[in-house]
Amino acid sequence: xxxxxxxxxxxxxxxxxxxxxxxxxxxxxxxxxxxxxxxxxxxxxxxxxxxxxxxxxxxxxxxxxxxxxxxxxxxxxxxxxxxxxxxxxxxxxxxxxxxxxxxxxxxxxxxxxxxxxxxxxx
Numbered sequence: 001x002x003x004x005x006x007x008x009x010x011x012x013x014x015x016x017x018x019x020x021x022x023x024x025x026x027x028x029x030x031x032x033x034x035x036x037x038x039x040x041x042x043x044x045x046x047x048x049x050x051x052x053x054x055x056x057x058x059x060x061x062x063x064x065x066x067x068x069x070x071x072x073x074x075x076x077x078x079x080x081x082x083x084x085x086x087x088x089x090x091x092x093x094x095x096x097x098x099x100x101x102x103x104x105x106x107x108x109x110x111x112x113x114x115x116x117x118x119x120x121x122x
Contacts, residue, residue: 002101007066007074009094010038010083014075018087021075025084026050029058034084035091036061040068043081051082060084063098 013019020028028034039051041064048064055062072080085091 002097003066006038006094006097006101007070009090009097010071010074010085011076013085013087013090013094014077014083016087016090018085018090019075020084020086021077021080021082025082026054028086029054029060029084032058033086034058034060035086035088036063036094037082037084038062038066038071038094039064040066040071040081042067047081061095063095065098065101 010019020034025034025037029037037051037055037060039048039062043051043064051062051064054060066074068079068081071083072078075083085094
């Protein structure tokens, strides 16, 4: 559910022209105008390395948790392997949504492990 919410927020950012990709992403990243970057899990080695290096250098959070197709569909454009969000409020909402999704996945994994070992789920 949170994954869908995150992609909906990215789509909202795209409609508000607060989401960028391609060379514009790297230009705005270097100017400190990007608040969060979403990278595609199926991006090529060079693209993935460039994203990691740039986000690390410019101290911008990078999340690699969607496919290029999912990012493209959310942004309404074809062939997107990364998206950056320039609106601080939407970026915070996306990060929050990703953290909720991660917490939910971790709780589910813990419950499954307890059930497999015979313990009672909480």
